[in-house]
Amino acid sequence: MLEARNLHKYYGQLHVLKGINLQIHTGQITTIVGPSGAGKSTLLHILGTLDTPDEGTVAADGIILQNLSEQALARFRNLEIGFVFQFHNLLPEFTALENIAMPGYIAGKPVEELHNRATELAQMLGVAHRLSHKPAELSGGEQQRVAVARALINRPKIVFADEPSGNLDTRNAEELHQLFFKLRNELGQTFVIVTHNESLANATDRKITIIDGRIAGDESK
Helix, strand or coil, X not given: CEEEEEEEEEECCEEEEXXXXXXXXXXXXXXXECCCCCCHHHHHHHHCCCCCCCEEEEXXXXXXXXXXCHHHHHXXXXXXXXXXXXXXXXXXXXXXXXXXXXXXXXXXXXXXXXXXXXXHHHHHHCCHHHCCCCHHHCCHHHHXXXXXXXXXXXXCCEEEEECCCCCCCHHHHHHHHHHHHHHHHHHCCEEEEECCCHHHHHHXXXXXXXXCCEEEEXXXX
């Protein structure tokens, strides 16, 4: 579904990615691991169209994403990709329900349909009783569950997560990881997750190790 070919990325004189070739498979949880500074988040951001490579291409279902117009790429990102970040990135002035529905608002979907979908996701993720609360009133674990629901609201083909449990305590991190497996099993959701959490990486369908901007290992279960 998603294929990267010969990705290179430079920041000034720093050569961060050095010829990455990678295919992401549908319905799997893939983790990307490696030491700090190896290029993991850079790769994730390029795969998720938040950044562009200096060389190489990223293609989704055979369509080279760099060839899309800015407007078409933004729509693709909104409808086909979900994002979960370490620090949640929820909008503080909106309720949990509104935060979950936000990508759907941007896509122009009917509000009633969005709120029904948001409620269903919140029930699945165990935060339905918190939908009227704003982020400051939620625990860290609840905020991250809301962020996961937001990533899923438009039924994206793939969800990218950058250290999603890095800001959570051990119990909440483990619960979040189990949610990823539940969503894969029940919805067939595809995930690509950058993580330093070894227990998560070792439990997923595939573990890709990045060292010094190159793929140093690629293990499938």
